[in-house]
Amino acid sequence: MARIIPFKAVRPTRDKVSLLAARSYESYTALQVESRLRDNPFSFLHIVNPGFRYHKEISGEERYGLVKNRYLEFKEDGIFMQDEKPSFYIYKIVNRDGLVFNGFVGATSVQDYENNIIKKHEDTLEYREVAFKEYLKTVGFNAEAVLLTYPNNQELTDIKKLVMQNRPEYEFTTTYRDTHYLWNVDDEELLKKIQDIFKKIPSLYIADGHHRSASSYLLAKDLKEENPHHTGEEPYNFFMSYLIPESDLKIYEFNRLVKDLNGLTKQEFLIKLDEYFRIENRGMEYYKPSQVNHFSMYLDGEFYSLHLRKSKYKITNALDALDTHILYVTILNPVLGIEDLRKDKRIEYSHGKKDLAYVKTVVDSGEFAVGFGVLPVTTEEMRKIADEGFKMPPKSTYIEPKLRSGVTVYEF
Structure with missing residues (x-):
């Protein structure tokens, strides 16, 4: 059974979310990064590219420390706030091609990853796992959710429909012409219901984010060894995920x-x-x-x-x-x-x-x-390969949705 827990997200204030949310850093050209850093002081790119302030390319441990500094500055300046109650977040994306994705943002268990309840279909590179683990250990937060998929579930669909009848906490359209919506779910009865439904789901499947989930698992192992009072409930035992039903997944070749x-x-x-x-x-x-x-x-x-x-x-x-x-x-x-x-x-x-x-x-x-x-690979093919313990060749799938960084941040 899958264990999903709510968490107190750090997230931008409503008036700044459209300015802060950013695509994955690697998806921008150098000119696009420069223009966004120059013209938008609220972009999340300022956090992950801290050397811009000093007109210098910075890498490795020095960069990690500066990323943490920029993140803390955004919190100190009130650009970020933190929810008072643990929450799930229903996140809906309508992309410029008219495709609609909606799912739950929550924290998933590294133990489920270790026990293959969260199944993988792609090989990872060890040096990238270790590098990102060290990055996470230094900065203390994760701002880009792992994309997980689950078999279609009517109960979860009904909950999403119910919550989405209310006004969203966020509603913004990006320059990429995607429209994003976020609803905060902090009602204790509803939180328990969502968790109980996921407990009945035998397996989750990584659609996008194999390296991020592997790095989170390595981080949890490190911090467990360093913590003599480890209980298994510490935030580092979980990683932020965006969970959508299989039918919402769009796979390109x-x-x-x-x-x-x-x-x-x-x-x-x-x-x-x-x-x-x-x-x-x-x-x-x-x-x-x-x-x-x-x-x-x-x-x-x-x-x-x-x-x-x-x-x-x-x-x-x-x-x-x-x-x-x-x-x-x-x-x-x-x-x-x-x-x-x-x-x-x-x-x-x-x-x-x-x-x-x-x-x-x-x-x-x-x-x-x-x-x-x-x-394109089908979700059924992807699931069968994961269930049989195989890994696809690299670059077998290009999967949407592609999430924005910084809309919800998970601290550990």
Whole structure:
């Protein structure tokens, strides 16, 4: 059963939330970061980029200490306030494409993470886990929730509908044209009801935030060892999560782009692909796969459809059936020589919102030799892989919603 608890969020005052909320730092270009830091003194980017004040790039432990200082300054200046009662928060996002996401912000258990009640489908990099753990240990807060999903549950849906009949605590639209709403839930009877419903849910699934949840788990282990009076109820035993039903999750594909054909001519490359695929030249037709185990390929000014030969490729588990894994074990690794999908500089990825026109453009430019398109992973595939204990290849999913940092902050 899943353990979810309410917490006293630190969050911006109602008049400043639209100015403070920020996308993930990595999603901005350098020019965008500079303009926001220059023109908006309330942006959360001032906290995570503390060197701006000194016109200097700062990293490592020195940066961590300055991040904490900027955060404390925002609290001292009344930009942030803290709720008096432990609460859950119902967070709704209507994005610029008209997609609607709504779920609960709460604190989830690192013990559930350890015991695989919170299930993973993606490998993490140890150095990133450790680096973020040290960051959390220094700053003492987390401002970006892990995105978790749960099987559709009518009781939780009814609670959200009931609460959302009231005026939201926040309602703001970003320059990205997404509209955000937040409702505070602090009624003790309702809090218990939400917790009791989640206790009946056997598993939660990480949709986005594998490194953040892993780092929170490592942090809890460290602080437990340092605390002789550890009880298991300390705030560090939990991490902030945004929990949405599976039906609200929007998953896009990540297309693959490879810089060269690994020394092969076009004809030699196509002949090697023929072992595992039925190949059809589609010319200038924008071919997008319509079913699993079908792939698109753009090569030398033409699109191709690649249909997996089922008689040649054997599927024995959920990972074997995953299109991004099939692409790796039949083409990317044996034919194109891509060993490490995370580190090899010959491969790059473009998420499906950029579509095949982007793939065509960058291949035609000569920056890449070939591009591959796949279908988006389904929530069912993601769940099966996690349940069977496998991990997807990196960049298998581009998942929405993408949350704003700083709207709710979890302190430990």
